[in-house]
Amino acid sequence: MKLLKLTPLLLLFFVQAAFAQKWESGKSYFDEEHWTEFIPGDMPLVISIPHxxxxxLPEVPLRDCKGAxxxxxxxxAELGREIQNTFFKKYGKRPYLIISLISRKNVDQNRDLEEGxxxxxxxxKPWHAFHDNIDTALALAVKQFGSTLYIDLHGHGHTNQRLELGYSLNASELPDVSNKTxxxxxxxxxxxxxxxxxxxKADFKDLMIGDHAFGTLITEAGSPAVPSKQDPFIADGGKYFNGGYNTRTYTSAKYPKVFGWQIESNYKGVRDAAGRxxxxKAFADVIMKYFKENTTIKL
Structure with a gap:
């Protein structure tokens, strides 16, 4: 099986299709089988939840290929919905939300087509449904605001209870952000x-570990994160996820108006019912401040 390449012509098709339909912010849209849920927003923030x-699906063999x-x-998924609802309650705006409802045992939406x-x-079909909706959300957000923030939201089971922010730099490269000129x-x-x-006007080091870096701001708001000004790299030798297929793809040169990162969230105080x-609320406040301090986006 060959991976379908996202050519400029194919991207144009997604953009045209996205603009052709009238989307209602906050309303859930599903694919035919209800395997993917798309909730349009009205702000330059797109959040995908692949896992x-x-x-x-009992009729579908469980994934068992190498590395699965x-x-x-x-x-x-519950955290994503909480974030979207909180944005609307406090700021009157909603981020776009794309949720895979189908289990990772059947399809992995953070891998390319072949591996996923x-x-x-x-x-x-469900692989394309999920990724087509991401394309739609990004196209709509970029059309309205000129550029957009993209976040791929995950959860980790690592011992250290902190957010792991993946910028496609591995753990051995993070110290270089602090030490290299x-x-x-x-x-x-x-x-x-x-x-x-x-x-x-943006500075890379500042975006990663400066006063207004996302990691710094969310740590100040009560959720420790790495990298951040407080915790710039993996000094404790712990495990770290640096971002996967979705983050790399949708912030690549094929999407020049999109930037972002992967969030691997800890459970206690973030994904648990008491912490969500x-x-x-802290996430929404931090994102709004991030836009103001680091981007040219006008909300």
């Missing part, structure tokens, strides 16, 4: 490179 689905991971990111489906023809190569590799092109409301 929160719990629907296991099938663990569910517990309560990430493990070669199962039955899963090609020439950061051009790291910046170009990162998922923030498009933002640096869009906003010429407080985290969602």
């Amino acid at each position: 929160g689905g719990t629907l296991v 991971v099938t663990v569910t990111d517990t309560h990430t 489906t493990c070669g199962n023809q039955l899963m090609i 020439d950061l051009k190569e790291l910046a170009q590799k990162s998922t923030l490179n498009n933002l640096l092109t869009i906003n010429k 409301p407080a985290f969602a």
Whole structure:
């Protein structure tokens, strides 16, 4: 099976299709089988949740190809909904939300087509449904605001209870952000490179570990994060997720007006029932401040 390449012509098709339909902010839209949920927003923030689905299809073989991971990111879908509702209650705006309802045991929506489906023809359709909705959300947000922030939301089970922010830099590269003076190569590799092109005043080191970096702001708001000013790299030797297929793809040169990162969220105080409301409120406040301090976006 060959991976479908996102050519400029194909991207244009997604953009035209997105603009042709009238979308209602806050309303849920589903694919035919209800395997993907798309809730349009009205602000330059697109959040995808690829691993929160719990629907296991009995007629579909479980993924068992080499390297296949099938663990569910517990309560990430609930966290995404809480974030969207909190934004609307406090700011009168909603981020776009794309949720995979189907289990990772059947399809992995943070892998390319071949690996995500493990070669199962039955899963090609839901894979495309999820990613087509991301394309739609990004196209709509960019059309309205000129550029947009994209976040791929996950959950981790690591011992250290902190957010792991993935900018496509591995754990061995994070110390270089603090220690090196020439950061051009790291910046170009990162998922923030498009933002640096869009906003010429932005500084890569500041975006990663400065006073107004997302990690710094969310740590100050009560949810420790790495990298941040407080915790710039993995000094404790712990595990770290640096971002996967979705983050790399949707902040690449094919999407020049999109920037962002992957969030691997800890459970206690973030994804658990008791922590979700407080985290969602802090997240919304931090994102609004991030837009103001680091972007040229006008809300």
